[in-house]
Amino acid sequence: MEPALVAAFVVAAFLLSVAPGPDMLFIVANAAAGGRRAGLVSAVGMSTGLAVHTVAAALGLSALIAAAPEALVVVRAVGAVFLVYLAVTSWRDSTSGHEATPARKRSLRRLYAMATLTNLANPKVVLFYLAFLPQFLSHGPHAWPVPAQLLALGAVFIVVGLSVDGTVGVTAGSLADKVLGRRAVRRRLQRASSMVFGGLAVRLALDTR
Template sequence: MLTYDVALSFFGIAVLLALAPGPDNLFVLMQSAMWGRTSGMFVVLGLCTGLIGHTLAVAVGLAAVFAASETAFTVLKLAGAAYLVYLAWGAFRAPVQTGGEEKPLRLGKALLYRRGIVMNLTNPKVSLFFLAFLPQFTSPGRGSVAAQTVSLGALFMVATLLVFGLIAWFSGTVGQRMQRSPTAQRVLNRVAGTVFLGLALKLALSNR
């Protein structure tokens, strides 16, 4: 089992890593700004659910496959890049509400939750990061390494939930104000589409 000191030090590092600019927190920021705070939180929950998959992959050794196989890494990263391009296309085509129109329907919570899961699971660099990072805090002398890995993954998810939840809250607040202006809506949609395209390009060109 994890000791208190190990758990505390790991959690502190996890919070700092979650705060560092990266694809996931940018994704949360833009989705929350476009669709609101509550919607952003469902994206966050989806991302955290995806971390369960990466944690289990490290615990059972599947992450090592992506570290060793160039083909597996490439297929997964291209799938993730294609999904981001699809989201960019949707952002560029998002309708703009004018003053006389009814408030447009928001994306369903289940859809946003799935977006978070897919966004996280199709990024092989997360698995490689977990494969390199989590074992540094485990020790055979403290019992099952797999159980320790799962515990560390759970702590990382809590840190991610706290940090990304705050990002969703604040960006959602700003986004709600921008939604009152058709011009601001167009700018927000274009910025979101550009960000998604940039993330897609970065992921497609990434190396192990």
């Protein structure tokens, strides 16, 4: 792989990672409701989803989806339904009379799975791998095989993305940790998280690009 292309990809990956998007909003919402551990676990889950997308792209599954655009409609629908479920769950938690913090008590394993599935159900990530990664592939007799280059670029993107998302999650969670002990504030944060999830669901359902 050409060093200049790799360097350009690192810069592009960083700029894409720091731009607020659905994944970052998901991480912030969970961190606000459950603290920095929840934020960090959400970031790791998102990166796991990216790893799956990377392997799929290397195996040619993204090309298969490109040949069958209707598959993205199914992915979009699944993602929207899942986000609606998260919105309803967060709102119900905020209206429960229990003293324990539902988001904090929620299994970190479950939160990790939720974040991974949210990323996997985002058709924009599939389109990203279809349109963005190929621009940084090297060609020529000494170039790595395309699958190896896709895996390498995907790994770089995951490292950069996890660094940014992890920092955002821990920062948002640290701020939330200071106020989660107050039941009224916790309830507001959970309702705010519910609205974020609901808004992401609407955006995903209506975005047909």
